[in-house]
Amino acid sequence: DTEVTQTPKHLVMGMTNKKSLKCEQHMGHRAMYWYKQKAKKPPELMFVYSYEKLSINESVPSRFSPECPNSSLLNLHLHALQPEDSALYLCASSPGARTLQETQYFGPGTRLLVL
């Protein structure tokens, strides 16, 4: 099973709302990632968790708050977002033993629209 699941598939939120994106994998992977993809652009890394600890934050604004409650689950908490944050948010995972030499597996993404 090489599946990464993400919920919700679509999300519309106002600039004052608080919402969360959820990502789950049951492959025993120990590295998990959040990417942001704007229309007609490639994915850009936001955060990396390795063994449930935040290892990379690509200078992401604090209105995005990641959380890794356990090795299978990754959340992205959203608060006071701006319309320019509208994008496809992709979660990925990899085995985590040798992260530089591993395949990353992506979920289907959450399409976020901020009004």
Next chain:
Amino acid sequence: GIQVEQSPPDLILQEGANSTLRCNFSDSVNNLQWFHQNPWGQLINLFYIPSGTKQNGRLSATTVATERYSLLYISSSQTTDSGVYFCAGMSGGYNKLIFGAGTRLAVHP
């Protein structure tokens, strides 16, 4: 960080045609992947190929690490091959996958 260049940016094919997509890297990479993003946004792994040649059905890929490029071959293209093809690489000790801008492929019946 490394720069990743993909060519061509756009490609239109008739069903059944063959094509070659190219990915150039500004520095040596120790992780190189090819992905297909379908029209619904799902990124699908095609190959993990930091060096050498691999084949999977109608798709094959070759990476020449010493010359810092990788090629993706699509043979007998089908309409379901349409979408965006990304290559992505990782370099040095930083655990960050850098994506190219993609090749947008449209296969017409």
